[in-house]
Amino acid sequence: MTYLTVSDVTLTFGGLNALTDVNMDIEPGIITSIIGPNGAGKTSILNCISGFYHPSKGEIRYGRRSLTKASPHQVSNYGIARAFQNLELFSGLSVLDNLMLARHQNLNYSILHAVFYFGKAARLEAENRAYVEKVIDFMELEPYRKMMVGNLSYGVQKRVEVARALTLAPRLLLLDEPMAGMNIEEKEDIVRFILDLKKEWNITVVLVEHDLGVVMDISDQIYVLDFGMLIGKGTPDEVASNPKVIDAYIGEE
Numbered sequence: 001m002t003y004l005t006v007s008d009v010t011l012t013f014g015g016l017n018a019l020t021d022v023n024m025d026i027e028p029g030i031i032t033s034i035i036g037p038n039g040a041g042k043t044s045i046l047n048c049i050s051g052f053y054h055p056s057k058g059e060i061r062y063g064r065r066s067l068t069k070a071s072p073h074q075v076s077n078y079g080i081a082r083a084f085q086n087l088e089l090f091s092g093l094s095v096l097d098n099l100m101l102a103r104h105q106n107l108n109y110s111i112l113h114a115v116f117y118f119g120k121a122a123r124l125e126a127e128n129r130a131y132v133e134k135v136i137d138f139m140e141l142e143p144y145r146k147m148m149v150g151n152l153s154y155g156v157q158k159r160v161e162v163a164r165a166l167t168l169a170p171r172l173l174l175l176d177e178p179m180a181g182m183n184i185e186e187k188e189d190i191v192r193f194i195l196d197l198k199k200e201w202n203i204t205v206v207l208v209e210h211d212l213g214v215v216m217d218i219s220d221q222i223y224v225l226d227f228g229m230l231i232g233k234g235t236p237d238e239v240a241s242n243p244k245v246i247d248a249y250i251g252e253e
């Protein structure tokens with residue numbers, strides 16, 4: 001069964017096609033990477049899937065649901081979360097407060113409910129806290145929980161950004177360059193987290209990443225974009241031996 005389907009998606013800005021007739025099929029429970037040179041359209045496709053941009057043409061489906069015109073809020077309610085290339089964190093708040101705040105987007109009661117049904121609100125709040133603690137534990141953020149995000153190293157902030165997305169308990173996680181600016185050890189940690197998310201949390205991962213070594217190591221399938229067009233797809237071995245892909249990367253990596 002196909003899980004996420006991108007069909008003939010074109011995205012236009014003024015006269016420029018950021019994406020042209022892009023097709024992708026993503027099955028549940030796998031790691032899919034999207035690679036390509038700078039400006040190839042990788043972030044644009046994540047923006048289309050997560051509802052920040054709407055395709056000028058084509059369709060995006062997630063199971064039985066259409067994401068083509070969905071808002072970011074609807075997309076996250078459908079169980080799709082995103083970690084951003086540029087961190088979406090409140091630098092003046094602690095790690096714990098950032099994660100609780102993100103988790104609150106998931107609350108399914110209104111302020112009125114909170115007033116009239118205090119018991120239910122309190123129970124939900126306890127559940128939220130427990131879920132956030134599980135994420136902190138998984139992402140090994142325990143030593144930083146009370147620290148202000150702005151005071152943490154960039155590598156740890158990137159980890160908090162992934163944790164922020166995880167607090168929404170997604171079935172599908174979109175990661176936009178989660179390893180950018182990290183040293184080798186920090187990258188190894190993120191790789192381990194991504195593999196565990198797949199194996200232990202059964203989360204489907206879509207990854208945009210420039211580090212081809214990492215991409216080749218952890219991906220089940222890879223899509224390659226160049227100038228907004230899909231120029232290759234397949235397993236890491238298939239993609240690595242695709243002449244179009246090799247051409248696109250000459251002088252790049």
Ligand SMILES: Nc1ncnc2c1ncn2[C@@H]1O[C@H](COP(=O)(O)OP(=O)(O)OP(=O)(O)O)[C@@H](O)[C@H]1O
Pocket residue numbers: 013017018036037038039040041042043044045
């Ligand atoms: N909001 C926007 N308005 C105008 N042009 C845009 C917008 N967003 C993206 N583009 C253009 O669309 C093209 C694809 O950009 P995109 O950010 O998706 O590429 P990318 O592959 O993610 O690049 P990078 O690896 O540098 O992050 C680029 O030419 C970019 O300038």
